[in-house]
Amino acid sequence: MTANIFLLTTPVSPERLSWIEGCLKFFFVQLYPETMMHQQKGESPVFTFFLTGDALYSLDDPETQQIWGIILSLSTVRLICDRQELDLRGISAGHLKMKFPDQVITTNSIGADGQPSFWNDVVMAARLTKSPLPGTAGWLQCESPVMHRSAWYGLRFLSSALSDRLGVELYAYLDGVHIGHTSQAPTDAENIGAGLEELHERAVRYNLPCQIFACNRNATARGYSTWDDGQGVVISTCAIKPVKIRDLNVMIDRFRQNHVILAPAAGSLRFRKGGSASFDRAEKSSTAPPVTILITRSPYSTETAFGAVSFAVACAHAGILTRVIFMEEGIYALTGMHHAPADHLPYNLQDIINAVAGSDNLHFFAFTPSFQKRGVAKDKSLNAVLELGYPGLGKILFYPPGNVQADHQRVLIF
The missing domain is CATH 3.40.1260.10 (DsrEFH-like)
Incomplete structure (x- = not known):
């Protein structure tokens, strides 16, 4: 398996790509500072982003293209694009390809049917x-x-x-x-x-x-x-x-x-072998890969945020260390004090968070830059949701949590 992989098929906004950039900088500065100077000594980490669908538009959009340029300046990052979907959308990715020819891959390996297959590339990396x-x-x-x-x-x-x-x-x-x-x-x-x-x-x-x-x-x-x-x-x-x-x-x-x-x-x-432990831990020794759920959509207009919390609770109940991070539009689940009549559906998501907070293996966080971008703040009643910035997010994503013997973790963006 490639050290770290991300699959992006949905629209990649400047905000999303910015926090990805911030996390990667944390990763390389804290764990592999030698690669910041393009020195290949010892272990060589690799971040591979697989892009298909609407995520491909971020390669030609001027704002996100600039951020991709910063990310690709880290020499051990590469992008593998779905050639078929590039052609379907009329996207060239030429600017980034010209600047980073060895890191931006716009051709795919041959699949079992003898045809180029982006998904074969994903499987081989995974x-x-x-x-x-x-x-x-x-x-x-x-x-x-x-x-x-x-x-x-x-x-x-x-x-x-x-x-x-x-x-x-x-x-x-x-x-x-x-x-x-x-x-x-x-x-x-x-x-x-x-x-x-x-x-x-x-x-x-x-x-x-x-x-x-x-x-x-x-x-x-x-x-x-x-x-x-x-x-x-x-x-x-x-x-x-x-x-x-x-x-x-x-x-x-x-x-x-x-x-x-x-x-x-x-x-x-x-997880890096022998790396420093993160600031959280599983309640009991576990071999299950931790699950980190990023809630990026606002509550109530769709079932997504509620479904993500329900999914997280089920994971934690099964003994899986589960971290829930509210970010992007997802932070609106935490702003203001939400009120709903007793017989009202959907449920008050804040009440649900407070009810399940403190459960074994379940930890809630909120990404401070998302609040700052929108000029809002977390409601004071949500004491169980801890705010964190790039260092905290980086530790959750890249540092092995205590009491967990798994070699990797899963990140799911809702």
Whole structure:
């Protein structure tokens, strides 16, 4: 596995790229200062950003292009772009490619079908074991198909992983449960349902595991009729056969395992062996990779922020060290004092945070620069949410937490 990878498929704003830049500077200054002088002594860290979808627009936008230039001035950072999506969008990335020809990669390796494949590049970088050793690749999907391209990206990633003889797992959460609806028949988009059925059939032929889980609470909320067969198995006539509608805890149990799990905006960051410990720790000794959830969207207008907190609580309950960081628009969950009638839905997110704060393995943080950019402040009642700047964010992302024996952590951007 490449030391640290980030997959970016969604729009990359100047604000997002700025905090990525700040974290990378912290990483290199604190952990690998020798690389700041372009000296390759000893261990050589590598940060690889995989860009596809709307994230590619950041390569030509003048504001984000300038920030990418700063990031790429760190000689051990590289970008791998999806050639097919560059062509689809008419994006050249020529300015950055000309300035950093060895770090900005706009061609892709050859996949199993003999064609260039960006997702084959992602799989090769994400592998935790060297071929032909067995392994697993997972994908967390929170958006519906057809409306969102991310479902297609997830299918492509898992298909490439299967071609590389990896077992595959798909976790459908929030609107992502729609990927498994029966009788999908889009006329102007990829048929994700048919793609998942074909993925499952290939896995059977290869004698490799293929598990597709959908959160039962999210499925029920969206009208998927289910019943229990009396032996603890939930059945639904609304879902294709490969999709198993299960309690969220069943899905979270897979996050206790040591394989790479990606999402439309996600990272897999390796801990430096023998590095200084972060300022937080798991309650009990754990081998599960920590989960860091970045909540970047405002509360209430969508289910995203609430779903992210619920997901974090489930991870922590399963014994996974879970850090939740409110940043970008997500800090509005913490500003002012929120009030809602007792019978009002959705719930008051601040009340939920206060109710679960203090739970084992669950830590809440807020990114101070996001408050400063918007001229707002965290409400004083939210004592359980600790504010942090770039040093604190850098320590969470790059320093191994105490009591955790995992070699990497998962970063999920909601």
